[in-house]
Amino acid sequence: MKIKRHGAAFGVVAAGALLLTACGSDNNNATPGGTSAQPTSNIQCANGSLISAGSTAQSNAMSEWVKAYQNQCSGANINYQGGGSGKGVQQFQQGQTDFSGSDFPLGESDKPAADARCKSGPALDLPMVPGPxxxxxxxxxxxxxxxxxxxxxxxxxxxxxxxxxxxxxxxxxxxxxxxxxxxxxxxxxxxxxxxxxxxxxxxxxxxxxxxxxxxxxxxxxxxxxxxxxxxxxxxxxxxxxxxxxxxxxxxxxxxxxxxxxxxxxxxxxxxxxxxxKNFLSKAKVVGEGNDVKLQFDYSNTDANAYPNLLVTYEIVCSSGNDPQKLPLLKGFLNYLASNDGQAPLAQQGYVPLPSNIQSKVQAAISSLK
CATH class of the missing domain: 3.40.190.10 (Periplasmic binding protein-like II)
Structure with missing residues (x-):
């Protein structure tokens, strides 16, 4: 017997997702190659290397972002390993990554160690990749x-x-x-x-x-x-x-x-x-300062608001970042949060950030030290 596929509303998603070879890996080393990334005016190039890890949910998006940035910025090398959100947070706490991806914001048990790693300022939750x-x-x-x-x-x-x-x-x-x-x-x-x-x-x-x-x-x-x-x-x-x-x-x-x-x-x-998008737009920012931690409104009764989703956060230090890496860190994250970075998400099975949340993320990235 045959199971009929569901999801015509996301027909373009499957086509976009199939272009991304790294999506199923928990050990995703995103490097240039594969599909060709188009040049974008929103990329601010900087030289150096970044190491990141964590969420496999954002691997599709991160693979394309890394390719786009490195194709335009020949002096940049960005290595994103998967491994899951839990591993990403742990590696950030231990100073093994410059930023990490996590499908949940830092909680009470995780934040003290993350803040301690940053030394001169708290760790921030920056929502970047919403997905159902x-x-x-x-x-x-x-x-x-x-x-x-x-x-x-x-x-x-x-x-x-x-x-x-x-x-x-x-x-x-x-x-x-x-x-x-x-x-x-x-x-x-x-x-x-x-x-x-x-x-x-x-x-x-x-x-x-x-x-x-x-x-x-x-x-x-x-x-x-x-x-x-x-x-x-x-x-x-x-x-x-x-x-x-x-x-x-x-x-x-x-x-x-x-x-x-x-x-x-x-x-x-x-x-x-x-x-x-309708459900995500009702999320509240509950983090302090430049921490853009979100809280979903599960009491939402809108018949056109799908309530089962996640948002991948980039966990990063507000200050205390390596000064040699800071220009690349800000340049890359600024591209992710830009319109050029967010727009392709819809073709990859994700949802772009609502503009009210996007502007808060961009302000937080600009403040990184």
Whole structure:
């Protein structure tokens, strides 16, 4: 039986994402080559080398950004390794990276060590790469997009719903003939911002059914742990009855169908670029000073606001940066936050920053010392 692919609204995403060869790697060394990057007037060139690591969710974007910057700036060398958000934060704290990518802002347990590394000023959270989290599934014979409420998802991922023919799933999907098929959930086995944001969505939208706090280490029992998002995508793709959470580009590249999920009003929201933007635009900046830490509004009842997403932050020192590297650090990050840097994100499975957040990020980068 054939599973029909879902996601026509993101048709251009798959084409854009397939151009990016490094997206599935947890060890992504972004270097020049591959697709040709067009020159851009917003790049301020500087010489030197930068080392970065962390979020695999932003690997597609970072690969293209590095190529664009290095193609225009022959004296620059930027090395981005993946490894996951948890590893990226740890390496930043230990001074092994000049900046790191993380799909969650620095929390109470992480910020003291990050601030200490910076010595003369606090570490900053700079949102740079917003992206939707797709809930992908493999259910033979199902040929239409599924509706999966936050309550049902909470029960599935905590082991309370174990078969696809469960009445709670059927209730939200009238006319769909579900097979008697065991559910196999896939979650990240490594520290992951995708886990943090997906568990945060469930913890806020389905508190009664998901009594676990948001956590970069998957908090619920059971299921199959997989290293990296690519591991989850491969697990779902190859397992009848499989379901997992993943960045959109991994679902589109693997032709994995993904669900509509419910919002605070119980309405099922389709994963589209505009719907993700609508939800993100209501986020509040809750960081202090130049820290652009965001807080999502999960109480949003807009039927056109997709509530299951993440934002990758670049973690960087506000001051205390190596003076030899500072021009390149600011030049590269300024390009990422510019209109020229943000515009291509929509073709890669991400969403550009809303202008109100973008301007705060640009101001913070200009202040780096």
């Amino acid at each position: 989290i797709a809930v992908g599934y493999n259910v033979p014979g199902v040929d239409k997009p599924l509706n999966l409420s936050s309550s049902v998802l909470a029960k599935i991922f905590s082991g309370k719903i174990t078969n696809w023919n469960d009445p709670a799933i059927a209730k939200d999907n009238p006319g769909v003939n579900f097979p008697s098929l065991g559910i196999q959930t896939f979650h990240r086995s490594d520290g992951s911002g995708t886990s943090y944001n997906f568990s945060n969505y469930l913890a806020n939208e389905a508190k009664a059914d998901f009594p676990f706090p948001a956590n970069k280490n998957w908090p619920a029992p059971g299921g199959q742990g997989s290293n990296g998002t690519q591991g989850i995508a491969q697990g779902v793709k190859s397992t009848q009855g499989g379901i997992g959470y993943m960045e959109l580009s991994f679902a589109t590249q693997s032709s994995i169908p993904y669900a509509k999920v419910s919002n605070a009003a119980g309405q099922f929201v389709e994963l589209t670029n505009d719907n993700v």
